[in-house]
Amino acid sequence: MNSMRNCALAFAASCLAPAAAEALEYEGYIRSGAGISTGSESQSCFKLPGASSKYRLGNECEQLAELGAYHDFMKLGDGSRVGLYGMAQLYNEYDHTPRFTGEYGQTRLVQGYAYWHDIAALNGGSLWAGRRYYKRNAIDISDFFYWNQSGTGAGIEDVEIDGLRYSYFFSRKDSFDQERYINRHDFNVAGFKTGSWGELELGVSYIEEPKWVDAHSGWAVTAQHKKENFMGWGGGNTFAVQYGAGPGVALGSTGPTDYDRGNVSLRVVEFFDWQATRRFGGQFQMVYQRDKRRYDGNQDWYSIGGRTVYGLSEQWKLATELGHDRVEADDGTRKLTKLTIAPTWSPNGPTFRKAHPEVRFYITYAVWNRAAQRAADELAPDSALSSTGTFGSDRHGANIGVQLEHSW
Template sequence: MKNIIQKALFHTALTAGAMACCAQASALDYQGYFRALAGSNSSHGGASCFQLAGALAKYRLGNECEVYGEFWLGQEVAKADDGAVFNANIMLSYYSANASSKSEADLPQIYVQGDKIPELNNGSVWLGRKYYKREGLGANDFIYWSGRGFGGGIQDVMVGDNLKFSYALLRKDNLVATTSGLLPATGALADNGSNSATRHDFQLRGIPTNPGGSLELGLSFIVKDAKGNDKQSADTLHSGYGATIQHRQTGINGDGENKFALQYGTGPGTGGADQAIGAIGNLSDDKNISRLRVVEGLYTQFTPRLGAELVAIYQKDKGFTPEHTVLGVAENKVWTSLGGHLVYGISRRFKIGMDLGVDAIRPDEGPTRRMTKFTIAPTISSGMGLNARPDLRLFYTYAKWNDAARHAADSAAPGSALSSTGAFGAAKSGSMIGVQADVCF
């Protein structure tokens, strides 16, 4: 990974002379985010975080053991007299499972974008690798609708007075052998043996429904590799699709909003190990494999002192045959999740964060596995609001799970907090106390 980044930066330096014509560009823009946690668990070990096997997300507060950062740089490289603006963008990311473990760096975004293009009715055009139209839930960092990969497209092209149309062509192949952005390959593309695939993503947003409310529609077609590779022949690979209908309500107590989404995908359009339906999942999944999901997410600052994020998820996966079943990853099951994150400001610089989440996995065969996680976090912050940053937290996290959750973790995630080979052994509960920094800039 280090060599990849060095080569990318070296190539950028080589082409600097070719950009001399952009001397009129504005100053460099930048944004950043990072978090870092240190803690000790109730078994006198290091930080141990809690996630139920089969759940695609976990509740975040006091439950993110890794050190992670993203640093984005953007440069306006050209501005035309008709209003069109062109920007070059790059994001560097850093990940370490804990403060003392090996770290990984990456370029999750590197793209060029043109905005306010008259020929696109003031829409945008882009090429490269970017976070494309991501929708997520903050309390558990669940990115349920997303497009990412190498590709390009047109974005937010006005249709009439309210509607915005976007189209993206995204590639996942052995040059980009991962859904997550990390190397070696992880997630769906690791399962695919780096077989290539093409995603055609269509979105229409801004359909008015009620004051402050609108519908957003998405349809993603996954087209399989026609040739396959030396590990999988073409006749074992499949195409698929994913569809999303979302209602967005804005202006709740000011900047608050509510999102309600209904999603359905088949074959690789389920997303597989990826959170997002419509992302490229496992190409060996056929049309009988499906994923149905309902998502509800509310964010609001009720008062200057009290803010909240509320989450509800229902997901049903079905169609897996025994040879395709992988416990915790690909199995016929129903996942339900209900939780919330509350922040109450005691004073201008001191607030209390609280987090409660309940996850359950009900497989077609076998007992239901459950986990409940609770965190309380006294915090020194720049403000009382839920999204005020930076946050300097002292936290206590407690989790409780059942026998079925422990047995599943033994198979799906040995050594994890819930497994009998993890920090808490045969116990069905555990806790952690620690500190965490969380900052955006």
């Protein structure tokens, strides 16, 4: 009873003596470009059917901007902050007038939530509610958000107890693409020290059974380990293992609700950055995913690749990216290999990270096998790998283009 009373008093005290509001703050991200291909005037991007991502250097076919702003309306006596955050997203595919709406584009409010950060009674934890990019873990060179708990709902985040950080999120909707509301619960515990090896985080997702016919509940678990200054190379290493069943096969988000527990997915992720010298850095990744489906067939996805960045001068660097994807499915083994060489103007320095803006002049070449083409004809007609796409019946092709990428 005393601990509950003390906690209530601490919450009350935190509401006293509010300070003046802070100024409106801005952040954002933009990538924009143009390109042509050897098959036609239109650039077409290379992605293997059945793979969950693609290597993105010189292989992105959209204009994208995300513009965010946040404002602390109040700073309370315990140092906590109350405010609002919002982000608009503008998206448009290449070779279409950038109206950011209709069949080839969109304009959306991808984030909009209220927050109460750094609450003393929660040992620095936070409360929030709304639509949010929440605990998104991604591999940069492939834009693969392998553990992404984003959604619309409310949560309590990073409450520290005995050196561990506890978070809980209740969501109803993952994204605009989810047509129906589905209850999902995400529980995370971070801060398990592994000595000099780094830190471990554990997560559990539970998806309630929806109230319509032929729907099922599901679950997923994730264990993720991170180490800074991996091998003394200045970057970080991440290793993650994920397993899910039923609608939990999305491994952190909400999968198809008609999947029962006989549908499972296993994923192993390993990637690391390096910045061995100021002029030599990059990132390497390996992904394995096993999907077992009761009626849709099984498949294994393997992905291995890397990007190296070498500074030719203080403002010019050479980026090279090589990636290989392989999907073993019931209809055969699909293969795709992509190579990009990109001289890059980087006015903020030659490093791999924290060097935006970047202007990349790239040549991308890809080659794929007949099984990949057959799968593209069935699953992604008119895509780059299909026989009705930019490169026709050929099983190789190239793109040439320029791209600006910047974040602030």
